[in-house]
Amino acid sequence: MNTVPITLRVNGRPVAASVTPNRPLVEVLRDEGRSMDVKVGCGEGVCGTCTVLLDGDPINSCLVFAVQADGAEITTVQGLTDPDEGLHPLKRAFAEHGAAQCGFCTPGMVLTAEWHLRRKRGASRDEIREWLKGNLCRCTGYTKIVDAIESYDRQMEESDV
Amino acid sequence: MSETLAAPRQEQRSRRDELHRDFVEKVSGSLRYADDWSMPGMLHGVVVRATLPSARIVSIDTEQARLFPGVRAVLTAADVPHNVASEDPSGLGNDSVVMPVLAVDRVRYDGEPLALVAAETQEAAEAAAQLVVVDLEEIPGVFSVEAAMAPGAPAVHANGNEFVQWHVGRGDPDTAMEQAHLIVDETYHTQHVDHAYLEPESGIGWIDTDGVLTLRVSTQVIEHARELADILQLPQSKVRVIATFMGGGFGGKEDMTVEPHVALLAWKTQMPVRMVWSRQESLLARQKRHPLTMRYRTGVDASGRILAQDITIYGNAGAYPMLSARVLFASAAHACGPYQVEDVRIRSHAIFTNTVPTSAFRGFGAMQVVFAHEQQIEHIAERLGLPADQVRRINFVSRGVRRPSGETLDTEVSVEDCLDQVRSTLNSVPAAANGVRIGRGVACNMHPYGRNVFIADRASAWMGFEPDGTLVIRCGVTDLGAGQAASLVQIASEILGTTVGRTTVHIGDSALNPLAGGTFASRQLYMSGNAVEQVARELRDLLAPVAAGLLGTAIDELVWVDDTVSPRTRPDSKLELGELVRHAEGMGVMPYAHSTYHAETGSFDPKTGTGRTAPDYTYGAHGVEVEVDEATGLVKVLRYVACHDVGRIISRNRVEGQIQGAVAQGVGYALSEDILIEDGSNTTTLFANYLMPTAPQLPDIETIVLERHLGKGPLGARGIGEPPIGPVASAIASAIHDAVGVRLATLPMTPERVRGAIRANASTNATHTDEAAVR
């Protein structure tokens, strides 16, 4: 089987790999990119655990072949950093609100929430729930996840003033 | 203050929950789950599964698969030294039925493991698995409990299709039933559901440098190391299981999953092997929750007091026992719920069928029955024209009351307090509009925590200080995301005044940590928590004389807080724990201890159906408000209130999280989740078709956490992992009835079923109206 050379930037770091075309992006991110924070929960694009940002937009990294992403800028949850704090404040909010139980959905949840928060401030709890429609959580019942996102949003609004 | 009320919290407990390391790692994405580990030279394992539910295995030809490039091993049943994945131990001496690791001669369910492949890449392993030629000859099977019980039905196992029958009861229900003013006779049906934790079953195994077969795996039970040794015919000391933090478990990682496969492949190849089940094979073939058919005959007097109850429960065990004996025992033992019944007969049966096996799942047989016992209350109230709450209240159990098995409740009961809390939180009903009707319902339950007392459960822990005063806890507990590890740190801090940041807890390693038993049966806080509380007290007792001597005070004057110890009257004369420890060691007092907590024990006689069952219970009440779209049958949960008395809160965030998560699972169970099986084959094998609730489908789940009556866990805590999943389905069923006047007896209450009931109800009413008009 022929392989195709590709280059990605993962959290700002170049990752070069030679891949067979049938390898899903998530596998290349985990194996060659060492981004173990990207999880595989279903392989169908349903659960949201493999969420990453591709050129800024959230995608199912299980439903994109790595060759399709050649040249793309990828952000995983570990790429969400805050230069001032050790922990990105949205992640801190998740931790403080107990919004992670088993934690397997958390990277996808955080990335999805952050993408929406960059587009809209002051969302209602119902809107936040709508944002998370495609990210399944089996542990929390979502209440504390919404709490965390809402509290981060408020905190950011206050700091904007 | 009554002696049963929880003691006031210590000052340190009022502080905000400290950020435990598990939370920080999870939000950062740095926590390593089982599938995130790899080893040099690692192989990838894949399972070859049956494609028919009932068949004779004519042959399995592995030749082509073996020749596929990169393949290192292809194993079948003949390669398994002792081909027994489990023999079911109920603790009550029923016959065991063997489940093989790899099927021999006979396929008993669709998806049953037949062969294993290990190859250098995952892709090669998958490709080679497709080259294993399996010749199956289909033979008649039984795909439902009814079919399995029919005369002349094909036998799933040699001894017939009834795996086990339990009886629990006392008094004379037949005579008492004759005295009844009203007998309510209803039958309820529940479905197969999947745990659907987001982390698929996964693990890696290798032969470590000490020659020990070592597995790092996502499991609730590291004690499976011993079963693995038996399978491989190795000394039990030669197998070690390290549990990773799980990406969810809910009972689905209580039985072994990938462990025997990984162990066999690693042992045969002498190379590290990783195996990860795909979501689709997990949905296809891993065990589900037992579907139950529950017939309840309840005799009441005119006031609604329950005089007699006769309950028959059939559970679909699937093709192998797994934990069915225990699950159906729990269904029987807890079938009456939090209601007093003097004359009662309960029979439960676990029936083999050629369908996917069923086993442990949060609630473990004691959650399905809540749907039945709560709907019985609703039926009784409706037919007597009484408020359902009134019927509940006159029948609630209380301390000292005897349960169906004859045992006595020996701690305080707070189910009525919970009901009061829920009722006062749910207020007036908003008006219906636009073809959408609003209704509400409540449901109550009591759920056991801890294993049945005849199992003589125990948990051990080790605790010690380093010379710098930091604390180390070793305990074989596994953490499925509920904060089992962090809770131990919290409990230690309550006794020793240690802080979270200066405590390290080592969990889930069968070789290096004292065994604590698995994380299931809402037992882990109760068992390991008590073990840790006990060993912390022992450690404090060891060090206290040294501290008292150094501080010139009496032992009972010592205050342990913030990694220091000081005399109560002289808080400024602090001794750092490190200093204390160094002094103690200098005096030959070693700053560590090991302790085993033994749960209370008792016996149950399966012949008479009487004796002791669970050590204690957690009580609760839930209230829900739903809207029902009459045109489509779609039910939306608008509001949810859940109240439980946990005795003592160890971590508020985590208690609330357990309640909220259980309610969400309960909502899926009530309304949408269903593993559909057609002619024995599971047709719900895509995550896209398994309808677990998403964020927009759920409201904020309001929790009311009471600390009213102390339980038997550490510091008086009661278990909370399972109890909150029980009441959900019944509360929702009652709310649907309140909204649109139909009562469903079959779960899940899908839009089609609700709409069908509304349609049937409308045509019945129309007929009645017509008849009235004629008259």
Next chain:
Amino acid sequence: MYAAPFDYVRVGSWADGVDALVRHGEVARVIAGGQSLAPMMAMQLVVPEVLIDVGRAAPREVRRADDHVSIGALVTHGQLISSPVIAEYFPVLAEAAAVIGNVRVRSRGTIGGSLAHADPSAELPCVAVALGARVAVVGPDGGREIPASELFVSHFETSLRPGELLTDVLVPLPVSGTRTAFAEFSRRPGDYALVEAAATLAVDEDGAVSDVHLVLGAVGAVPLDVSSFCADLVGRVPHDAELRQAAESVARGAELEASGQVSMTYIRELVEVVSIRALRASSPSAMRGSEK
């Protein structure tokens, strides 16, 4: 869960795409966003030997032309939702796009891919037919246009000829006084719908219906144009009773395909509900009257 091995060809233009498609023939499949194709490949339900990636073949543009709006085939569902041109002329496309899958699917999934995939449960084919859209295709023999109503042939089958690629979706500008709506019923938000309906309803100056289109999705092999059952609306002011009557006749008369998931009785009930919801939402609000 690996797709079977395949060769990968990325093309930089539609013309190159057509060449590649002609060169590789039937063993090739075209991928754009891949949100439907990739899972089918991972489950080996589809096993192409060559995958032609057209994802970078053309800019992802929505352009207003004289009498229509041209939507590039590679415009994503997410772009449909955020495009000001779509919002101005065809808010129903944005409405329908917003209920597709989840945000990740909408980042990658494209309108051209959705139409070419011809999944009868998909939202955009249903809306495209209701809006009277045409698709522009290029192929070895040059370009042509196909009305959306003729594009869909059966389950996952279109009238595209070998070597043809769908390049643009051309949606005629609505006559003034036209309102559009999309409604669907799915058991869980974002999942495949059991029934979908797209409606366009034009009223004249007197408030009477001058034109009505109602198209159902997910209940047949192709989007089902059931406008004929609503013909009685034409010339009348669309009060709620009239709309309900139309929905009832759709539910009674339309030839529906059994889904296997739920009963036909229920499907007909849902068709009525979804039809009335779409019709109401596309009627001038002042005339909607009280809802049931």
